[in-house]
Amino acid sequence: MEISAAGRFEVRITADDVGKRVSVRRLTGNGVTEEKFTDTVGVLTSWDDDGVLTITRRDGETVRIPESALVAGKVVPTAPARRRGPAANYQELARVAARGWQPVESERLGEWELRAAGGFTRRANSVLPLGDPGLPLDAALDAVRRWYGERGLPTYVQTATGAEGTQELLCAELERRGWVREVSAELWVGGLAPVADRAEGAGVVLSRTADEAWLARYQRKGVSEVALRVLGGGPSVWFATVPGESSGSGDAPAAIGRLVVDGRWAGFAAVEVDPGLRRRGLATEVMAALARRALAEGASAAWLQVEAENEGARALYGRLGFAAHHAYHHYREPGREPGTDGF
Numbered sequence: 001m002e003i004s005a006a007g008r009f010e011v012r013i014t015a016d017d018v019g020k021r022v023s024v025r026r027l028t029g030n031g032v033t034e035e036k037f038t039d040t041v042g043v044l045t046s047w048d049d050d051g052v053l054t055i056t057r058r059d060g061e062t063v064r065i066p067e068s069a070l071v072a073g074k075v076v077p078t079a080p081a082r083r084r085g086p087a088a089n090y091q092e093l094a095r096v097a098a099r100g101w102q103p104v105e106s107e108r109l110g111e112w113e114l115r116a117a118g119g120f121t122r123r124a125n126s127v128l129p130l131g132d133p134g135l136p137l138d139a140a141l142d143a144v145r146r147w148y149g150e151r152g153l154p155t156y157v158q159t160a161t162g163a164e165g166t167q168e169l170l171c172a173e174l175e176r177r178g179w180v181r182e183v184s185a186e187l188w189v190g191g192l193a194p195v196a197d198r199a200e201g202a203g204v205v206l207s208r209t210a211d212e213a214w215l216a217r218y219q220r221k222g223v224s225e226v227a228l229r230v231l232g233g234g235p236s237v238w239f240a241t242v243p244g245e246s247s248g249s250g251d252a253p254a255a256i257g258r259l260v261v262d263g264r265w266a267g268f269a270a271v272e273v274d275p276g277l278r279r280r281g282l283a284t285e286v287m288a289a290l291a292r293r294a295l296a297e298g299a300s301a302a303w304l305q306v307e308a309e310n311e312g313a314r315a316l317y318g319r320l321g322f323a324a325h326h327a328y329h330h331y332r333e334p335g336r337e338p339g340t341d342g343f
Contacts, residue, residue, distance in 0.1 A: 009072035015047035024073035026065050043168035058162035060329050078164045086301035090165040100260035100267040102233035110134030118226040122330040126156035154336035163326035178334035185307045190322035192302045201289030205241045216252040234260035240286045257286040266294035268304040
């Protein structure tokens, strides 16, 4: 917090700082018999005429604060220094992640990318807004509604928060228009070599295609041809399988994983283990085998996506040296029911 030479807190932000990352302290007690303070760090997304500030935190949650409750406030750097993991900005990671989970069809609207894949996952059926759509926001949203409506899909916009260059202001604008935020997740990054060094990768079979056995373990059942195209799309895709005790055709393996190698980056996905065989290191073996393959293709950094509620996966990835880079969210147009599965 900003403290003056006289030892008093100072508010050093104004409405002119909308769009900047700020740190504020507000009074939450009654100010007479009890005084409590709460600190909030995030992007200042609005300061309305009624004297109410809106701040979007790293996780995408918004906090509304009356100006009268402010005790201190200042502008802070747009992104904290990373203590570990490869350096990368949001734009680079967003494009790498998009190439690693490709839609069946896409179309440009200015610097926005409209993506569709028959409803298979929100990532492949949402707008990726990495710049200016070339239209005012309301007109741009009308255009993407029409595009998805022609395909029988609800309109989703994928946004991000919590890093330099992310889209807190767009999130706030969508929320003001009644869009519904669904399925927040995080993108984590880490070094690739430490993952390869954690296990031998023994017993892991690598393939360029997802065969019947791999799909039998995959969490989304009844995978369609469209889904297979998404799973198999990307610069250099590998599928990992640890066969189960019964290795007949179509039998679910003990563990699986998917990897996309794209330049210096390797993206892990669909790391799944038979529930009866968890906590035996199989997920680590799968990731180590895939990491070795990625290193052989020249990659050095790794990324993956994990839902906020998946505590088991978050613990595993933390042990492997990964850390959260930014959060991302899918906003659904108001008045439409969800029409896709998965994040």
